[in-house]
Amino acid sequence: MNETILEVKDLHYIYADGTHALKGINLKIPRGKTTAVLGGNGAGKSTLFMNFNGILKPTSGQVIFDGKAVDYSHKGLKELRRAVGLVFQDPDSQLFSASVYQDVSFGPMNLRLPEQEVRRRVELGLERTGILDLKDKPTHCLSFGQKKRAAIAGVLAMEPEVLVLDEPTGGLDPMGVSGVMKLLKETQEQLGISVVMSTHDIDIVPLYCDYVYVMDRGNVCIEGTPKQVFSQPDALRRVHLRLPRVAHLMEILQREDAFDFCDTAATISQARKALKSVSRGWSF
Amino acid sequence: MIHIDRYAYRSKLKKTDPVQKLFFAVLTLGMCLWADSNVISAAVLVLMGGITVFRGGTSLYFLMKLLAIPMSFLLVGVLTVAVKISEDPGIMLVSLPMAGVWVGISQQGLRDAGRLFLKALGSVTCLYYLSLSTPLVDMLSAFKRIGVPKLMVEMMGLVYRFIFVLFETAETIFNSQNSRLGYASLNSGYRSLGGLASTLFIRAYRRSDELYTALEARGYDGELNVLEEPYQRHWAGYFAPLAVNIILIVITLLLRQYEGGRLG
Numbered sequence: 310m311n312e313t314i315l316e317v318k319d320l321h322y323i324y325a326d327g328t329h330a331l332k333g334i335n336l337k338i339p340r341g342k343t344t345a346v347l348g349g350n351g352a353g354k355s356t357l358f359m360n361f362n363g364i365l366k367p368t369s370g371q372v373i374f375d376g377k378a379v380d381y382s383h384k385g386l387k388e389l390r391r392a393v394g395l396v397f398q399d400p401d402s403q404l405f406s407a408s409v410y411q412d413v414s415f416g417p418m419n420l421r422l423p424e425q426e427v428r429r430r431v432e433l434g435l436e437r438t439g440i441l442d443l444k445d446k447p448t449h450c451l452s453f454g455q456k457k458r459a460a461i462a463g464v465l466a467m468e469p470e471v472l473v474l475d476e477p478t479g480g481l482d483p484m485g486v487s488g489v490m491k492l493l494k495e496t497q498e499q500l501g502i503s504v505v506m507s508t509h510d511i512d513i514v515p516l517y518c519d520y521v522y523v524m525d526r527g528n529v530c531i532e533g534t535p536k537q538v539f540s541q542p543d544a545l546r547r548v549h550l551r552l553p554r555v556a557h558l559m560e561i562l563q564r565e566d567a568f569d570f571c572d573t574a575a576t577i578s579q580a581r582k583a584l585k586s587v588s589r590g591w592s593f
Numbered sequence: 594m595i596h597i598d599r600y601a602y603r604s605k606l607k608k609t610d611p612v613q614k615l616f617f618a619v620l621t622l623g624m625c626l627w628a629d630s631n632v633i634s635a636a637v638l639v640l641m642g643g644i645t646v647f648r649g650g651t652s653l654y655f656l657m658k659l660l661a662i663p664m665s666f667l668l669v670g671v672l673t674v675a676v677k678i679s680e681d682p683g684i685m686l687v688s689l690p691m692a693g694v695w696v697g698i699s700q701q702g703l704r705d706a707g708r709l710f711l712k713a714l715g716s717v718t719c720l721y722y723l724s725l726s727t728p729l730v731d732m733l734s735a736f737k738r739i740g741v742p743k744l745m746v747e748m749m750g751l752v753y754r755f756i757f758v759l760f761e762t763a764e765t766i767f768n769s770q771n772s773r774l775g776y777a778s779l780n781s782g783y784r785s786l787g788g789l790a791s792t793l794f795i796r797a798y799r800r801s802d803e804l805y806t807a808l809e810a811r812g813y814d815g816e817l818n819v820l821e822e823p824y825q826r827h828w829a830g831y832f833a834p835l836a837v838n839i840i841l842i843v844i845t846l847l848l849r850q851y852e853g854g855r856l857g
Contacts, residue, residue, distance in 0.1 A: 415818065
C-alpha cells in the first residue's frame with residue numbers, strides 16, 4: 310500500500326483577482342496519520358485545502374490522490390470529494406439545514422446510498438461526534454462547539470479516507486478544544502483514516518499530530534515530525550509562529566539556566582520526563 | 594414566531610407525521626369556516642385547544658397568550674360588523690341619531706359579530722395547533738411530500754436557517770457600532786444604519802458564496818437531498834381527524850335543519 314494518501318506537486322494557485330496564494334507547494338500527506346499544517350494568517354492554508362478536494366483547480370501543478378492524479382471531470386470530482394472530506398472553519402456557512410439530522414444526511418444522500426445505509430451513517434456520525442442527543446434540536450439553538458461537531462459529523466457520514474479540517478479548534482473553549490481533538494484522534498485510530506488540519510493552536514500539535522508542515526506566504530518552509538519542527542525555534546519565529554509553551558520553557562531553562570536536557574520536550578509529559586531525569590543527577 | 598418554534602420543538606406531538614397534522618388542521622379549519630355556526634366554532638376551539646394542551650403538552654397559559662394576539666384586530670373588525678346604520682331605530686338595541694339616520698348596535702348585528710368572532714378564534718386555534726406541534730423543518734418535509742415544488746421548499750428551508758445567522762450578524766454589527774457611539778445622535782444613527790444595511794448585504798452575499806463552496810465539498814449537485822427523521826405514521830392518524838370532522842359536519846347539518854324548522 311502507498312504510504313502517501315495525498316500528494317501535492319509544485320502546486321500554484323492564483324485567484325481571479327491576481328493574488329498568488331500558493332507558490333509551488335510540494336507536500337505529502339502520510340496515510341493513517343494526523344498531519345498539521347501551520348502558518349500565519351494568509352499563509353495559504355485554506356486555499357491549499359480547497360485544492361485538496363477539487364473545489365479549486367490548481368493554476369499549475371498536480372494534486373495526486375492515492376497514487377493517481379486528480380481527474381477534474383464531474384465523475385472524478387465526485388469520487389474525490391467522497392474520499393477527501395473537507396470541514397470548513399465556520400460551521401455557520403457549512404450547516405445549511407435547520408435540522409441537524411437532515412444536515413448530516415446531506416453528504417451520504419449525495420452518494421446515492423440506500424436509505425438504510427444513510428440512516429446508519431447519520432446515527433454513527435452523530436454518535437462519534439457526541440451529539441446524538443442533539444439530533445432533534447434546531448441548528449440555530451446549538452452552541453458554537455456543538456455546531457462545529459455537527460459540521461464534522463456531516464463530513465464523517467460520507468466516510469472519507471482523508472478528513473481535512475480548517476481550524477477545527479478555532480473559537481472553542483479549552484474543554485472544547487481537547488474534546489474535538491480527542492474525537493478526531495479516536496476517529497482516526499478507529500477508522501484508520503488520515504487527518505489533515507490547520508491550526509494556530511501550537512500547543513496541541515505535539516500532543517495530537519504525527520507530522521507538521523509550516524507554510525509561509527504560499528510556500529512550505531519547514532516540515533518534519535513535531536520534534537524536528539519544534540527544534541527550529543528561530544525558523545518558526547521568522548514566520549510569525551512560536552514554540553509550544555512547554556517547549557519554550559524548556560528552551561529558556563536550557564539557555565539561561567544551564568539545564569542540560571538530552572532531548573527536546575514539547576508536551577507536559579515529555580518535559581516532566583526530561584526534568585526528572587535531570588533532577589536525578591542532583592544532590593540536595 | 595421564533596418563540597412559537599421553540600414550543601413546537603418541545604411538543605409531545607412533534608414526532609407525529611407532519612402530513613397528518615397538516616391534514617387535520619386544514620380540514621378542521623375548512624370545516625369551521627364552512628359550518629359558520631357558534632356551536633361548531635366553539636367545539637373546534639375547545640377540540641384543537643384541548644389537543645394542543647393535553648396531547649401536545651403546551652401550557653394553557655401560553656396558548657391563551659397566543660390567542661390574545663389576534664384579539665385586538667378581531668375586536669376592531671367585529672365592532673364594525675356589530676355597528677349598523679339604519680333609518681329605523683326600532684331594530685337597534687342601543688342607537689344614536691346621526692345626520693338623519695340611526696347609528697347603533699342591533700340584535701342581528703350583535704349575533705353576526707359574535708359568530709364571526711368565534712369563527713375567527715376557532716380557525717386561529719387550528720393554525721396554532723399546527724404551529725405549536727410542528728417545527729418548520731417538519732412542515733417543509735410535509736410540503737415536499739404533498740407535492741409543493743422542491744425548489745420552493747429548499748428556498749424556504751434556507752431562508753429559515755439563515756434568518757437566524759442574519760439576525761446574529763446584524764446584532765453584532767449593531768452592538769459594535771453602538772459601543773462606538775454610532776447611534777449617539779440622530780445623524781450618526783442614520784449613517785450607522787446605512788452602514789449596517791450595506792455591510793449586512795455584503796456579508797450575506799459572501800456567506801452564500803461560502804455556503805455554496807461548502808455544499809459543493811459534500812457533493813452538491815443542484816438538489817438539497819436530505820433524509821428526514823422517521824415519523825410515527827399510522828392510518829388512524831388520518832382516520833381520526835376525518836371521523837371528527839364528519840361528526841362535526843353532521844352536527845352542523847342537524848343544527849341547520851333544526852334552526853331552519855324553527856324559523857319556518
